[in-house]
Amino acid sequence: MTALTPQPRAALADIPAYVPGKPPTPRPGVATYKLSSNENPYPPLAGVLDAVAEAARSLNRYPDMGNAALRAGLAADLGVGPDQLAPGTGSVAVLYHLLAAYCDPGDEVVHAWRSFEAYPIGIAVAGATSVPVPVTATGAHDLAAMAAAVTERTKVVLLCTPNNPTGPALSHAEVAAFVAQVPGHVIVVLDEAYREFVRIADPVRSLDLVAAHPNVVAMRTFAKAYGLAGLRVGYLAGAEPIAAAVRACSLPFGVSSIAQAATLASLAAKAELLDRVELIVAERSRVVDELAGQGWSLPDAQGNFVWFDLGTRTAAFAAAAEKAGIVVRPFADEGVRVTIGEPAANDVLLRLAAGWVD
Numbered sequence: 001m002t003a004l005t006p007q008p009r010a011a012l013a014d015i016p017a018y019v020p021g022k023p024p025t026p027r028p029g030v031a032t033y034k035l036s037s038n039e040n041p042y043p044p045l046a047g048v049l050d051a052v053a054e055a056a057r058s059l060n061r062y063p064d065m066g067n068a069a070l071r072a073g074l075a076a077d078l079g080v081g082p083d084q085l086a087p088g089t090g091s092v093a094v095l096y097h098l099l100a101a102y103c104d105p106g107d108e109v110v111h112a113w114r115s116f117e118a119y120p121i122g123i124a125v126a127g128a129t130s131v132p133v134p135v136t137a138t139g140a141h142d143l144a145a146m147a148a149a150v151t152e153r154t155k156v157v158l159l160c161t162p163n164n165p166t167g168p169a170l171s172h173a174e175v176a177a178f179v180a181q182v183p184g185h186v187i188v189v190l191d192e193a194y195r196e197f198v199r200i201a202d203p204v205r206s207l208d209l210v211a212a213h214p215n216v217v218a219m220r221t222f223a224k225a226y227g228l229a230g231l232r233v234g235y236l237a238g239a240e241p242i243a244a245a246v247r248a249c250s251l252p253f254g255v256s257s258i259a260q261a262a263t264l265a266s267l268a269a270k271a272e273l274l275d276r277v278e279l280i281v282a283e284r285s286r287v288v289d290e291l292a293g294q295g296w297s298l299p300d301a302q303g304n305f306v307w308f309d310l311g312t313r314t315a316a317f318a319a320a321a322e323k324a325g326i327v328v329r330p331f332a333d334e335g336v337r338v339t340i341g342e343p344a345a346n347d348v349l350l351r352l353a354a355g356w357v358d
């Protein structure tokens, strides 16, 4: 029988909801901090705000749909051609466009799990089939199992490095060996949302892999290290045919003129912004060392966050954190992700965590 109301595609019924990090509820007498969305605790630089104000003077006009200045600026910064770039409203949007461009119904997308919660959503929206591969006991990608999960239906493999929410990063050697195993028709996406925070000995040199392999792409964002989460800018760097296909699927005029201007101003202030990343990495070391001293053994934290594998204690820990003044991101019955924030916020976490060591 025909339904009497409009029915969305069946695939949408199974889509898990994206759970945004909650903001803190203001409480009299308690300083509250948002450590639930892996945001940068530093406010925008003055020069970036000036660029935003200047761009705002032309809000009656559409933005440059081709993102020409943005792509030229990025291309110069990265040493790739502008036609190898596809900007979008955050790298999540770029990923959705890539899936829309390459997946037919029934095509498979292999990704680690637990990993970034947007993956199964974007895959289902594209009509493709999610093939989750469990992370190891230390929260790392199981690359051997992921390679084994590739079939002739696989269109895309997503590697999240460092992995959100568990934290470990893949090395260049590991990723290069993985790419060598994957058939050429499969796109390997390196989701590098937190690349600026990685401090392992052999970090992925994604643009080298992009240059060597027409099926490898890097996805990056200005939301985390560059502190522009509210403006929504990210991009793909890859071979020209892939970048062109992603641009073809992008929302027309998606990246606003304000976002384009702020991103260019941020590229110009890169050194200053990366100094801030250095401070966050130093805070991460302080937090990780102190937690280890308390008796925690956490997965290797290579992003701007730490992961507590709390299992059934997850909800209770999140509630206690909120009471102490920090909002964290619980994943029901799995664990809690806590962003490295301002030192005072991290101190609240350390005081709280001391009472929860198993």
Ligand SMILES: *Cc1c(COP(=O)(O)O)cnc(C)c1O
Pocket (backbone or CB within 6 Å): 038, 089, 090, 091, 092, 093, 116, 160, 164, 191, 193, 220, 221, 222, 223, 224, 229, 232, 233, 234
């Ligand atoms: C934050 C994040 C992104 C990018 O988010 P945008 O704000 O859409 O740029 C991409 N991948 C992962 C794993 C992230 O955590």
